[in-house]
Amino acid sequence: DLMRRESIKQESSLKMDRPKRAKMSQKVENDISDSDDLAWPKYAGGGSGGCSKGTRAPKKIKKAAGTGDTDMPSHDALVSRCARGDLESLLLGKILDGTSTSISDILALLPEVKQTNKPPPAVVVNKGKERVGTGRFDALDEEVLLAIMSRIPFLYRLACTTSVCKPWRSLRDHISLWTEVKVTGSVGSFVEYRLNKSETNPAVGCSGKGVERLVEWLPRLNAVTKLDLVSKDCMPPDAVKKVLANFCNLTSLSLRGKKVSNAVLKAFAQGNKAAALTELILADKEDYFRGCDWATQKEVHNLIKSAPLLEVLALPSVLPFDGIHNATKEARKGGQSLIRRLTIHGLPGFEGTSWTDIARMGTTFPELESLSLNTIGMPTWGLGLDDHIVNFPILSAMPRLRTLHIMSCISYSGHHFSSDRLNKMIKCLLAACPVLEDLKIVHGQQSISSFDRKNGMKVESFPEPGDAFLDLPRTLRCLRLQDMILLPEHFNEMPFLTSVTLINCGEVLYPCLQ
Numbered sequence: 001d002l003m004r005r006e007s008i009k010q011e012s013s014l015k016m017d018r019p020k021r022a023k024m025s026q027k028v029e030n031d032i033s034d035s036d037d038l039a040w041p042k043y044a045g046g047g048s049g050g051c052s053k054g055t056r057a058p059k060k061i062k063k064a065a066g067t068g069d070t071d072m073p074s075h076d077a078l079v080s081r082c083a084r085g086d087l088e089s090l091l092l093g094k095i096l097d098g099t100s101t102s103i104s105d106i107l108a109l110l111p112e113v114k115q116t117n118k119p120p121p122a123v124v125v126n127k128g129k130e131r132v133g134t135g136r137f138d139a140l141d142e143e144v145l146l147a148i149m150s151r152i153p154f155l156y157r158l159a160c161t162t163s164v165c166k167p168w169r170s171l172r173d174h175i176s177l178w179t180e181v182k183v184t185g186s187v188g189s190f191v192e193y194r195l196n197k198s199e200t201n202p203a204v205g206c207s208g209k210g211v212e213r214l215v216e217w218l219p220r221l222n223a224v225t226k227l228d229l230v231s232k233d234c235m236p237p238d239a240v241k242k243v244l245a246n247f248c249n250l251t252s253l254s255l256r257g258k259k260v261s262n263a264v265l266k267a268f269a270q271g272n273k274a275a276a277l278t279e280l281i282l283a284d285k286e287d288y289f290r291g292c293d294w295a296t297q298k299e300v301h302n303l304i305k306s307a308p309l310l311e312v313l314a315l316p317s318v319l320p321f322d323g324i325h326n327a328t329k330e331a332r333k334g335g336q337s338l339i340r341r342l343t344i345h346g347l348p349g350f351e352g353t354s355w356t357d358i359a360r361m362g363t364t365f366p367e368l369e370s371l372s373l374n375t376i377g378m379p380t381w382g383l384g385l386d387d388h389i390v391n392f393p394i395l396s397a398m399p400r401l402r403t404l405h406i407m408s409c410i411s412y413s414g415h416h417f418s419s420d421r422l423n424k425m426i427k428c429l430l431a432a433c434p435v436l437e438d439l440k441i442v443h444g445q446q447s448i449s450s451f452d453r454k455n456g457m458k459v460e461s462f463p464e465p466g467d468a469f470l471d472l473p474r475t476l477r478c479l480r481l482q483d484m485i486l487l488p489e490h491f492n493e494m495p496f497l498t499s500v501t502l503i504n505c506g507e508v509l510y511p512c513l514q
Contacts, residue, residue: 185232208239362396
């Protein structure tokens with residue numbers, strides 16, 4: 001190529017006539033045709049790539065049949081296909097021998113497939129043999145690999161099976177790995193492997209069509225026992241209903257999002273599909289507005305009525321407690337409820353559970369072991385905890401309750417508890433729960449608008465619990481308190497505690513808790 005450019009440069013400088021220029025171009029091409037440069041153009045001369053006037057194109061030399069030179073890649077391409085270690089060994093050997101490197105030496109380093117530009121023959125992608133060709137994973141026993149896969153979230157398990165390597169595609173045939181499905185709405189028609197670092201068990205992002213494709217990929221739908229589905233604007237109710245129609249043996253169902261409509265709950269309640277449910281989640285503790293409060297109370301109650309084996313129940317706080325009580329009782333044909341874990345989610349400081357309902361928890365759910373409430377005691381909404389009330393109703397005993405979480409004691413714009421009220425509330429709770437192991441009480445903070453602040457309104461001081469914590473149950477292991485004033489005299493020695501968390505509880509040190 002450099003020789004060609006030099007010849008063109010000489011042509012322009014000497015302004016040679018047309019026959020002389022053609023003669024020089026022919027001479028240059030004849031010299032290059034004897035060299036190893038395969039990239040030299042077949043036609044040389046002035047103009048736009050064609051032959052100049054009075055000059056004929058050189059005759060093409062026919063290649064011998066079977067040589068494969070027509071498919072020979074460039075020298076740069078051949079060198080790039082060689083392994084670096086092989087090239088270094090070749091160069092070192094040539095230096096020691098005092099010889100030069102030729103193209104034949106480069107070709108000797110490459111397999112026959114890489115010596116030409118011909119595409120490799122098509123290979124049908126199959127599952128392949130297990131435990132072969134997976135690198136260090138070849139040393140793992142299949143049972144060990146299945147144990148590892150069963151302990152990672154559904155998102156990573158699906159990615160490993162479909163996108164890592166051919167041998168791992170056989171993991172799809174192991175039904176035990178696909179008993180749990182966790183999906184959230186996402187834009188697009190394909191399955192998306194979303195990674196949210198804040199979630200310990202991230203979900204697979206799917207649109208309406210994407211979730212249908214995922215359901216078709218699952219090896220056996222009857223083996224799926226746990227479904228967690230968060231619908232969004234991109235997942236219409238019809239797609240949610242189609243997904244639920246494929247699962248008949250669910251024992252755990254979590255439905256959240258705006259598209260969980262009345263039609264979705266009604267479709268699932270029909271056909272006796274909820275008969276085996278032991279866990280029903282219709283509320284989200286991380287995002288209140290993803291809860292299932294768009295569905296009417298009637299459809300939620302009908303779903304609960306069709307699930308007589310329920311043990312875990314999470315509902316939005318907008319549902320009345322009486323309706324939940326009646327639905328669980330009807331599901332058991334008047335028998336005793338099996339609910340062990342009850343969670344009432346909602347925006348802390350807004351919809352709450354009345355103290356009257358809390359007082360009936362022990363008789364309504366005698367098997368209750370875990371209770372989590374977003375808000376209790378909302379005097380501005382007339383729930384029976386006004387300032388003039390001194391005595392709290394006595395709670396029915398909850399002899400099996402081991403976990404009690406109260407996320408807020410006051411309403412969003414309500415007044416702080418008095419120290420006397422907080423003291424009596426805590427005493428009532430502890431008296432009804434003799435075997436508590438995990439106790440969390442958040443008093444909450446009063447919210448004041450900027451207008452009220454300008455008018456001189458200030459946030460009220462936090463209450464003190466008094467002697468409410470002096471006689472904690474000996475079974476208690478974890479204590480978490482927030483938004484209250486705590487002093488050393490409020491506690492006795494508590495060697496049975498293994499974890500204590502105090503948030504916004506004053507600046508006093510607590511040597512008895514260290």
